[in-house]
Amino acid sequence: MWTGISVIIRPTGELITLARLKARLRIDHSDDDDLLAELLKGAVARVEGPSGIGYALMEQTWRKSMDCFPCVIILPGAPIKSVTAITYVDTDGATQTLDSADYRIDVDSEPARIVPAYGTAWPSARHVIGAVKIDYRLGETDAANVEQDLIDAVCLIVAHRYENREAVLNETAHELPLGVQWILDEHVRGHVAA
Numbered sequence: 039m040w041t042g043i044s045v046i047i048r049p050t051g052e053l054i055t056l057a058r059l060k061a062r063l064r065i066d067h068s069d070d071d072d073l074l075a076e077l078l079k080g081a082v083a084r085v086e087g088p089s090g091i092g093y094a095l096m097e098q099t100w101r102k103s104m105d106c107f108p109c110v111i112i113l114p115g116a117p118i119k120s121v122t123a124i125t126y127v128d129t130d131g132a133t134q135t136l137d138s139a140d141y142r143i144d145v146d147s148e149p150a151r152i153v154p155a156y157g158t159a160w161p162s163a164r165h166v167i168g169a170v171k172i173d174y175r176l177g178e179t180d181a182a183n184v185e186q187d188l189i190d191a192v193c194l195i196v197a198h199r200y201e202n203r204e205a206v207l208n209e210t211a212h213e214l215p216l217g218v219q220w221i222l223d224e225h226v227r228g229h230v231a232a
Contacts, residue, residue, distance in 0.1 A: 040114055042103040043088040046173065049096035053082060053181050054189060062193050063200065074200065081195035085188060085222065086177075092116065092227030094177035095184050095192075104170040107160035111152040111172060116227050118150045119175045127169040129162050136161070148227070150174075191221040 056075060060066070065074070086095045092115050094100070099122060100115055107126070121143050124136040143152045152172070154160050163169040178184050198215040 040088060040092070042168075043114060044101050044103070045087055045098055046101045047099035049094075049098045049177060051096035051177075051179060051181065053095050053184065053192065054078070059193060059196060063197050065200075070200070074196065077196045077199050078192070080199070081192045084195055085192055088115070091222050091225055093188065093225050095188060096181065097175065097177040097179045099173055099175050102172045102174070103168045104172075105167055106163055106165070107170055109153070113150040113152065113172065113174055114227060115174075115176050116148055117176060117178070118145045119177070120145070121152065121172060121174045123171075123173045124152075125171050125173075126161060127164045127166055129164050131164055134161070185225065187221045188225060191218045194218050 054062075056071060056078070059074060059078060060071075063074075082095065084090060086093055087098075088100065094115060094117065097119075102111070102113060104111075113121075121138075121141075124141065125133055126136065128134050140155050140158055141152050142155055144150060181189070194215045195218060198218075
């Protein structure tokens with residue numbers, strides 16, 4: 039299901055402001071602002087997207103690339119908001135865009151599914167690698183709509199990496215702070231990457 043998935047438009051929205059992150063971490067100086075910003079990017083990357091848990095935190099666009107049209111197209115990831123384009127290479131080798139009236143999408147199911155419109159079939163595509171591409175939008179435009187425990191997980195990862203800038207080895211070694219893996223497992227979509 040995750041084969042051929044890539045992020046083509048990265049999020050531009052801010053999951054959490056630096057000021058709010060610092061307040062949560064009880065940091066009252068600006069000496070480490072650049073470091074915290076980098077740690078925040080890393081923590082978000084650890085959580086979201088096809089290489090994370092398959093969840094999009096802030097609005098972004100993913101692409102599913104396939105060699106042909108299957109009967110039902112399965113779109114991994116969550117929360118999927120809409121399909122922005124379905125393109126394909128026709129039998130003459132020209133790239134065509136499928137009209138949205140020619141297919142139906144169910145974003146209420148998970149994973150989301152796309153089928154041809156009633157009484158129609160998928161068009162013929164040339165037999166080439168990546169002949170069919172589906173671009174779809176996921177994530178939230180407002181961070182207030184992101185699942186709060188996912189924001190908590192990101193903050194916990196930042197706090198852990200801020201406090202432990204080298205390998206951690208006490209009596210027991212922990213890859214992630216207590217509770218983070220549990221949160222990620224609750225939201226993982228379709229694969230185990232966390």
